[in-house]
Amino acid sequence: MRPATVFLLSALIIGSLEAKPNIKNFFSKHFFKDVYGTIDANIKVGDAGKPLILTDLIQQDQIDEAQAAAEVKLDAFLGVKSYAGYLTVDEIYDSNLFFWFFPSQSNFEKDPVILWLQGGPGSPSEYGLFNENGPFFIKDNKLVLRNSSWTTSNSVLYIDQPAGTGFSFTNGGYAENQTKVGEDLYKAIYQFFQLFPNLQPNEFFIAGESYAGKYIPAAAYTILKKNPSDEIKINLKGLAIGNGLTDPKYQVMYADYLIQHGFIDPKSRDALKDFEKQVVESMNNEDWDQASNQIDVELNTINGLTGLSSLYNYLENYSDESDDGIGNLLSREDVRRAIHVGNTDYGDSAVYSYLSSDIPKSVAPLVAELLEHYRILIFNGQLDIMVAYPMTVDYLQNLDFVSAEEYKNAERRKWRYGSDVAGYIKSAGNLTEVLVRNAGHMVPADQPEWALDLINKFTKNNL
Template sequence: MLFRVVPCAAAVLLLLALCNPVAIEAKRSFINPYPRFKAIPVQADEDVGEPLFLTPFIANKSIDEGRKAARVSHSAIPADIESYSGYLTVDAATNSNLFFWYFAAKLNPNAPVVLWLQGGPGASSLYGLFTENGPFAVQNDMKLQTRKYSWHLNHHLLYIDNPVGTGFSFTDKEEGYSTNETHVGANLHNALQQFFTLFPELQQHPFFVTGESYGGKYVPAVAHTIHRNNGNARVKVNLQGLAIGNGLCDPFHQLVYGDYLYQLGLIDGRTRDQFHEYEAKGRDCITKKDFQCAFDVFDELINGDQYPSGSLFKNASGFTSYFNYLQTVPDAGDEYMGKFLQLPETRRAIHVGNNSFHDLDGENKVEDHLKLDVMQSVLPYLNELLNAYRVVIYNGQLDIIVAYPLTMNYVTRLSFPGAADYKKAPRYIWRVDGEIAGYAKEAGNLVEVLVRNAGHMVPKDRPKWALDLLMRLTHGVPIVAPHVDILLIIDRRRMGDSAGNGHDTRVWIELVPPEQGRRDAGGSGPMLHVRPEAKDTVAPGKHVSMIWQMKYWVDC
């Protein structure tokens, strides 16, 4: 049993410390793995523009006018980064609006479309944009630094603040907030149909849903909604696959922290026993469908978002962060994006006006409304989706809150064609540019991956490897194929001719079977085939160590 420590005599404190294995701090834990930003009030003399609602443009078929209005122009954003942002109304009765920021693919207009959804619940997807996989990151001087392995280089990249009430998304009424994944999926599907109406040239492109953390609920929810409703939808979404990183998908089987933390040395045997008691109680609550009880247990055990005295994990370990067991505190640099987003020029550029940014320090109404959803499973969604789409489930090796063993505890229980093959499938070493990036198994439509040296936010910790993984999903290349490196053409390295002389050139890269091209030094498997634009610049068939862009002309 846990006790809340209140101000009292030193003798009483000592007695509590002796009786209870873990001393509890008398303050709010609030170790949600996303930063809570301080609000910066908009001053009366600041020009922040007006919120841009694009649904009326779509309804009036004023597509060109709407796109022109949505174009983002900001002095800090490089001119060669094409992006659009604004609001899509998903429920007029409650004035519920989802904010999006879309980045056009830089290297290839025919690239796949990728949707990124953050977790929380209540965390803005702009966190992923600025700290994980978007075109740029915010520095402490509020300047932007371009990201070398941005996903927009070879994908049309869409971020949506989801659900309603997250980030810049908002609703005017309490009933506008989502309380379950059915509502989340319906709102996202509505927004996507509007998005593809606004950008009709993307409608036929392959579409992939990606996300992490509590996005492990959102990603299957919207994919399942598309799957079930696409036939009768006013705008078809060309869904081809999904990727979930460190996702909370099946809490009943993922509520197994005690042994893992003990094996890491972060708790002792007595605290492990406490964890086991909590975990058993949590599973019992789920079995009884008492999801409020289950949430409370999870929150007191490790989540710590709303439990006032600090989670058992926090008080036992001292950690104020739970997304990498090598880091005890959150990354202070994550907060820079909160300041940047609230600058008057940024508000004006991304068309949010003086609307509140709901990742600000304070109450999390999104989580409050989703409490009864948190401890429910989306395995039925995943089982159904695995019949029709490629599903990548990846996990950072160093995570705590959704650790690899927790993920595997539900993955091995998935029911889909290929489930039996998965359980006996070999585990392959996944390499990127010669480095061991992780380990993978594949069977049927399922790809399961462990990413080395990464925590909860894999694209942030290992950006090059994360992009390689995404490329394999979106371009249909097996991750388990031995001796195949998909190295993305982003480095823009100088190519060398047969004599070793460097030349700047433009080449066509494609993956070819071994019988059609020279084999690599290992003598097995496919390789990268290079066909130069100027035949005397690079020898055809030369094996280049670069990130691969399938069948695209690129500048190196």
């Protein structure tokens, strides 16, 4: 399609919205949901048995038995020790979250524990495990050890959530807001530390990317509120949010960013800015369904205007087709038996549907309160359009938190890795903001060594 035709189409789309109060399904592509493509991991042949639900054993204080049952044993995993199974988080709806835990390869008894959450809504954490920071990756349908794994110096816990994501399942108990997300995650985290009581004193961090920019604050806020009264005190020390959508009112304002990078011309910029005013108006009116659909229209229009195949890293080509490597591995009968998921269906679409109206909502007030109690790392890949660095800075510049003025006046520092400038750091109080060079939406995938250096410095409070 010629550029003039693309612009005409976009102008018609934007111009017609004033007369189209109901714009649902205007486009079929959902850019936040489709960040990672799809993983077809449903079992094709054989019988992998039933899922291993550990909650009953944990509640009966049969911890040794639960650990033994959860241990993953399969030669394909190259001798890497891990534990996997299910934790019940909602008995009414039979909601069970799947976890896969990898003890630190250094000092398991003392190293930090990191919970990794993927985005979406509805993206499974197996993507991060195999494609970003786990102990191995997939090459030619075989597992290969990753030198830059976060498990080299941290214990890492991967959870598929909200219920209905990946291997996690529910009988209708889908999350429709971040309160439910936080409550379910808290129940899973609490049971995890019951299952591994020796790790309760270890420093605990929650990390993730993309839509986890909401999940992470939701989980941390729930911990903050429940820790004082619950028997087990979760030793939460910090949050690490990569390219996270947290405050859409600032973070989906793309027009100025796009023209500054040469992706659109002034005419398109002006049309897009006019439309963005409508998006903000919908947010201010708390018309969340409308705002969510408008964001979809905006991103699809940007995709058409720029012609870029990827809004997640504008220097790379991108395909949203299925991730066959992960899908092929996780659909194998022996793998499913080993990680104790049985014949559980692998899904994500329903999760997005239930949380779609949550997309335009802000959790910035949670972040502001959490900064009074925990260290928070906000890092962004330089090449991401979806959750671009300048708009994340806009949200932080407008964040009403205890060190707000200090942040606005803080000096920016170079972050070096060896002889390379890996990025730039700005800190104030408990907040650390980082730009990661030559990386897109998935920083650990694009710059694995730098990402490992960043998370290790953060957990050691050495940024």
